[in-house]
Amino acid sequence: MTDAADEHRITVTVNGEPHAVEVEPRLLLVHLLREGLRLTGTHIGCDTTNCGACTVLYDGTPVKSCTMLAVQADGHEITTVEGLGSLSELDPVQEGFTIEHGLQCGFCTPGMMLTAKALITNNPNPSEEDVRWGLSGNLCRCTGYQNIVKAVLWAAAKQHGHVAETNGQGTTVSGRT
Amino acid sequence: MYPPRLRYVAPKSLDEAFAVMAEYGDDAKVLAGGQSLVPMLKLRFASPAVLVDINGLSDLAYHRAESDGSLRIGALCRHVDLERSALLPGRYPTMAAAAPQVADPIVRNRGTVVGSLCHADPQGDWASVLLALNGQVVVAGKDGRRTISVADFVVGPFQNSLAAGEIAVEASVPAAKGTPYGSYLKLERRVGDFATVGVAVAIETSGLQISRAGIALTGVGPNTIQAIEAEQALIGQALEPDVIARAAGLAAGAARPRSDHRGSAEYKRHVVETFVRRALSSYRLAVPA
Numbered sequence: 001m002t003d004a005a006d007e008h009r010i011t012v013t014v015n016g017e018p019h020a021v022e023v024e025p026r027l028l029l030v031h032l033l034r035e036g037l038r039l040t041g042t043h044i045g046c047d048t049t050n051c052g053a054c055t056v057l058y059d060g061t062p063v064k065s066c067t068m069l070a071v072q073a074d075g076h077e078i079t080t081v082e083g084l085g086s087l088s089e090l091d092p093v094q095e096g097f098t099i100e101h102g103l104q105c106g107f108c109t110p111g112m113m114l115t116a117k118a119l120i121t122n123n124p125n126p127s128e129e130d131v132r133w134g135l136s137g138n139l140c141r142c143t144g145y146q147n148i149v150k151a152v153l154w155a156a157a158k159q160h161g162h163v164a165e166t167n168g169q170g171t172t173v174s175g176r177t
Numbered sequence: 178m179y180p181p182r183l184r185y186v187a188p189k190s191l192d193e194a195f196a197v198m199a200e201y202g203d204d205a206k207v208l209a210g211g212q213s214l215v216p217m218l219k220l221r222f223a224s225p226a227v228l229v230d231i232n233g234l235s236d237l238a239y240h241r242a243e244s245d246g247s248l249r250i251g252a253l254c255r256h257v258d259l260e261r262s263a264l265l266p267g268r269y270p271t272m273a274a275a276a277p278q279v280a281d282p283i284v285r286n287r288g289t290v291v292g293s294l295c296h297a298d299p300q301g302d303w304a305s306v307l308l309a310l311n312g313q314v315v316v317a318g319k320d321g322r323r324t325i326s327v328a329d330f331v332v333g334p335f336q337n338s339l340a341a342g343e344i345a346v347e348a349s350v351p352a353a354k355g356t357p358y359g360s361y362l363k364l365e366r367r368v369g370d371f372a373t374v375g376v377a378v379a380i381e382t383s384g385l386q387i388s389r390a391g392i393a394l395t396g397v398g399p400n401t402i403q404a405i406e407a408e409q410a411l412i413g414q415a416l417e418p419d420v421i422a423r424a425a426g427l428a429a430g431a432a433r434p435r436s437d438h439r440g441s442a443e444y445k446r447h448v449v450e451t452f453v454r455r456a457l458s459s460y461r462l463a464v465p466a
Contacts, residue, residue, distance in 0.1 A: 006184055025185030025228065026218075047178050049216050050369055052283055062283045067215045069208075071185050072230065115283065136368035137281030 010074035014039065015083025023070045029063075030054045032070035033080060041081035041110050045139075052138035055111035056080050062115045062137075081110035084117060092158040093117050093151075102151030104142035112138045112148055120156040128153065180218035184227040194229050194344060195319040201227050202341040208232070209252055212280065212288035213296040229344075237346060242268065246352025252292070252345060256285035269350060271359030271379040271391075275306045278361060281369035291345050297331045297401075300371035304331045304401040306361055307348060309377035309391030315347040322346075334399050355381030355388040356463060360456035363395070364448055366439065372396040373439040376428070376452035380411065382462055387411045392424070392453060397445050398433035407431060407453065416457060425453040 007022045014037060021036055033039045033056065045053030047066050054065040057079035065078075085091030093113045096102065103109045112135065119126060119134040126134065131152045132145075140148060188194040198205045206225035208214060209232065217223040231237065231252060238253035240262060248269055250259075256279045259265060265273035279285055279293070279302050293303040294314060306312075307327040314330040316323055316339055325338060327348075332338050339345060359379040363372050375395025381388050390411035392404040407427035414420040434445035 006182075008185065025183055026180040028179070028215075028219075031179075047219070049212065049284065052281070055283055061286050063287055064283055067212060067284075067287070069180075069185070069211075069215070069228075071187075072208075072211075072232065074187075134282055137283035 008071045008074070010071055012070075012073040012075075013077045015079060016077075021070075025069060025071050027070040028066055029056070029068040029070045029073055029078070030065035032073070033065060033078070036070070039080050039082050043107055043110055045107065045111075050139070051108070051111075052115065053108050053111045055114050055138060057114050057118060060118060060121070062118050079114065079117075081113060084113060091117065091155075093120070093155040095158060096151040096153075096155030097148075100147050100151035100154050102144070102148045104140075104144045108138060108140045108142075112140070116152040116155060120152065120159055124156065124160040125162065126153070126156055131156075178219040180215070181221060181224040183218075183225060185230060186227060187230040187233050189233060191234060191317065191344070191346070192319075194231060194234070195317070195342065197227065197229050198342040198344060199319050201225075205229055205342075207292075207295070207344050209292040210255060210288035211292075212284045213292065213298065213301075231344070240264065243352075248272065248350040250290050250348045250350075252289060252347060254290055256280070256288050256290065256293075257282075259290065260285060268353075268357065269310075269359075270357055271306055271310055271361055271377055272350065274359060275302050275361035275363075275377065278302060278363045284369065291348050294327065294331060294348055295337050295339065295345050297333070297335050297337050298371075299334050299398060299400050300375075300396040301401075302361065302363065302372065302375055302377075302395055303348075305375055305377040305393035305395040306379075307350065308393035308401055308403050309359075309379040310350045311391060312348055312350045314345050315349065316340075316343045317346045318343040328403065331401055353381050353389075355383045357381050358460040358462075360459065362452040362456055364452075371439075374434075374445050374448040374452065376449060376456065378453060378456040380457070380460070385415045385462055385464065387414055387416065390424075392428050394428065394432055394449055396434075396439075397449060402431055402433065404428040404431040404453075411457075416460060416462060418458075421454055421457040424457065425450045428453040 043053040045051035049067045056065045204226035208228045208230040237251040239251040240254045259276035312327040363375040372395045377393045379391040390408040394402040407424040410424045429446045429450035432449045434442040436442045
């Protein structure tokens, strides 16, 4: 059985702000974020490591927060959708999702945007193929992928100051072979 | 879903980890990438007394080619490290082909090659790849180290041959003696799903003759399957259509697929044959001058 000695005192920086919290080892990172810190922008989708709705950035790298323990975040930096931008100053990714209508129900959107943020930071000028490949771990049940891809290409262009290549009808689908 | 109640230790050194492992024996579980282990905990398929988190042991985060041509992969080498590695293409073609096909991009950011071998899921990709390449696993404990062939390490579905208290610290691929060619072909319903069928092919050639062949199958039996007869049918042969067809047929014969929601047994066997033929037919052997 767990006793008090099994609680771990951790310090985790979330969206730039350090938090010192006591966690039971079995607490998942997503539960610390949502229930401990009340940051409910991180969604729980499948809870089985399939859907990517719970994606957050762990030291800048996308991870599924339902598949990590909170205690593993000790000494690390987490970015959730709340830390991506603000209402007065949207991140280029958030702006892209707005302009290109990159969401329908919105449930997958926080995870999509954080994966997209890491993607365009590592690859400033992604092709449509790069975006589709890079987002392949984030599922959209509305199947609104076309506009999500457009939104990410728009964001890459905005963030890096170049213009996304579109054909006027949005980007062209090219299937992966 | 919550994991069961457990203790958590994050050792600062392997020796510290061995001490905890020795104390808890079979009740300890090593946490590396956690991309299989955490879901297993949540589903209560695993309920260890303690997790030994080795993520702080940054000495294990490596992959490197040794001067003898072998490839060594530390226990904290993540799938993404191999996916992005400039070391693999050309020299280790089967590894290079498999790395981008494991799970999905987010899982590849955390999951490890060695952890995947330890998990020993018959639908896991790395066991087939390492089996086809005659790979090995280095395991260590407080009493020392031993090296086990992947064939002897992955002993059954979700079973490895680690003794209580041991930690798998490295996987390795021996140097190719000939010119290496290789593929990992995977059929999946969508990115991130387990393989309906996966086929790892690794051959080496000397001139136009095949000097070594490895073929292993993912997801078409209770275990990862090494298609030994298909391998033997290639040794000493040139990559002629009849040789390829024979090897492909023998590999399909080695498969033990079951019909399920991913496809019928007959279909999966057919895909094995197609993949082996497709892989072997894709190699353009360098003609000796």
